[in-house]
Amino acid sequence: MGPLQGIRVIELAGIGPGPFCGMLLADLGAEVVLVDRKGGALPFGAQPKHDLTRRGKRSIALDLKQPGAAEVVLRLVEQADALIEGFRPGVMERLGLGPDVCLARNPRLVFGRLTGWGQHGPLANAAGHDINYVALSGILNHGGHRDSAPSIPPTVVGDIGGGAMFMALGLVSGILRARETGEGQVIDGAITDGCAVMSMLVQGLRSQRLWIDRRQSNALDGGAHWYDCYQCADGEWISVGALEPQFYQLLLQKCGLTGQGLEQAQFDFANWPAHKEKFAAVFRQRTRAEWCELLEGTDVCFAPVLSFAEAQQHPHNRARNAYVEVGGVTQPAPAPRFSATPGEVRSPPAGIGGDTNALLEAVGYSAEEIAALAGAGVV
Numbered sequence: 001m002g003p004l005q006g007i008r009v010i011e012l013a014g015i016g017p018g019p020f021c022g023m024l025l026a027d028l029g030a031e032v033v034l035v036d037r038k039g040g041a042l043p044f045g046a047q048p049k050h051d052l053t054r055r056g057k058r059s060i061a062l063d064l065k066q067p068g069a070a071e072v073v074l075r076l077v078e079q080a081d082a083l084i085e086g087f088r089p090g091v092m093e094r095l096g097l098g099p100d101v102c103l104a105r106n107p108r109l110v111f112g113r114l115t116g117w118g119q120h121g122p123l124a125n126a127a128g129h130d131i132n133y134v135a136l137s138g139i140l141n142h143g144g145h146r147d148s149a150p151s152i153p154p155t156v157v158g159d160i161g162g163g164a165m166f167m168a169l170g171l172v173s174g175i176l177r178a179r180e181t182g183e184g185q186v187i188d189g190a191i192t193d194g195c196a197v198m199s200m201l202v203q204g205l206r207s208q209r210l211w212i213d214r215r216q217s218n219a220l221d222g223g224a225h226w227y228d229c230y231q232c233a234d235g236e237w238i239s240v241g242a243l244e245p246q247f248y249q250l251l252l253q254k255c256g257l258t259g260q261g262l263e264q265a266q267f268d269f270a271n272w273p274a275h276k277e278k279f280a281a282v283f284r285q286r287t288r289a290e291w292c293e294l295l296e297g298t299d300v301c302f303a304p305v306l307s308f309a310e311a312q313q314h315p316h317n318r319a320r321n322a323y324v325e326v327g328g329v330t331q332p333a334p335a336p337r338f339s340a341t342p343g344e345v346r347s348p349p350a351g352i353g354g355d356t357n358a359l360l361e362a363v364g365y366s367a368e369e370i371a372a373l374a375g376a377g378v379v
Helices: 017-027 069-078 099-105 130-137 157-181 191-198 200-207 245-254 269-283 288-295 308-313 315-319 356-362 367-375
Strands: 008-012 031-037 057-062 082-085 110-115 185-190 227-231 237-241 302-304 323-326 329-332
Touching: 008 017, 008 069, 017 031, 017 057, 017 082, 017 110, 017 157, 031 069, 057 069, 057 356, 069 099, 082 157, 099 110, 110 157, 130 157, 130 191, 157 185, 157 191, 185 191, 227 269, 237 288, 288 302, 308 315, 356 367
Parallel strands: 008 031, 008 082, 031 057, 082 110, 110 185
Antiparallel strands: 227 237, 237 302, 323 329
């Protein structure tokens, strides 16, 4: 049933990190109630079936600007352990659902506020997206080739890594404390803060002058010949990351590069570009499949660069059941793996408002009251 069985979470519908955070909690057993916008549409015009962050949740559709809507949410809050919202600062307060109001109804509530810039600071009220938050943290500056523009990663570094993951940890931490003390609290989750923490390894190297602020000039940003992606004879790509000396020596051996002056050149920074040309020439001699046959599963620290479709079919991912099919849609399975209380995808993505009546009944609304709310356009 998942390690978070028995925990109840209210998620105010949004885009990006909030829905992903709620999905993580639902995958691990929490009961997540999604407060959708009545009459609203999903991001990018997606159908609920394909908005995978909605999996394992239930949905109630409300017009939060209508009188009586805030009271519905507050009744849900009374039975919840946590709430997730991703609006700009001040929006929840204007809706009558600010932290003070919610904590007054449920003093044990952990109120998670997940935004790009945080609840205060010069940028707090500005719009933004993943690319902007990653840029402000300094991370974006170090992706890509030396003499080109920074490369833009998919929205996993900021929204997911710096935002959703940190908020999920924060909510669980807050819930643990609330269960000991009876006191809830507010979590200010800024994606920029999370991204800053995610750069900790690089920041430590930089403080020792082992990292310079220039793209593709460092050991772990594609500057080294032994830590980069290379194109193969068939136009496909592979990745190598032979950081440790013994792995580097094995890579040279496997690639037929021993005896060419590279054995002592792993940290020959000045000649990394020249060494990289040698590696590139070697990797262009075989197809990706041939390199997989030679290198995959060895200690050279190797993996083919796969598309999402290829990743679903890779033998390692298949052996671990890393992907599951739910409602006719193949998608990543819950992670991490628990031995005693494994997570699971309990249901396909929730349709907008599909559980409205059941959820209203669960918090004490009568059939007549539900009909009145519908008649007034609240639900």
